[in-house]
Amino acid sequence: MLAIVLTNEVLVGNVKLTDSLDCSDHEMVEFKIIRAARKAHTKIATLDFRREDFSLFRDLLGRVPWDKALKGRGAQESWLIFKDQLLQAQTRRIPTKRKSGKKAKRHAWINKELLDSL
Structure with missing residues (x-):
């Protein structure tokens, strides 16, 4: 009960x-x-890869002195440093967009053309 x-x-x-x-x-x-009960519509911030200029993203990651940053580190520590740099570059360079409702359940890379071909 x-x-x-x-x-x-x-x-x-x-x-x-x-x-x-x-x-x-x-x-x-x-x-x-x-x-x-009313279901709340959640708004999800997703990365908008269509508006990203990947050459600037690559340039930002290329500025990191990887030899110095990873010298003498193990695989796990090197991965954490690389992941941190990648996420920092991602937040700086890749714009986000808000999704809500039914479309919020789909991944950002699934577009209409892909759905039609499936």
């Missing part, structure tokens, strides 16, 4: 415990669904 009352999928009311069915040791629960 508690799971039905606390759910956030629907709003319920008039919750009553009634007798069990035949020999069952479970009790029946009667309730009235008042209305479905």
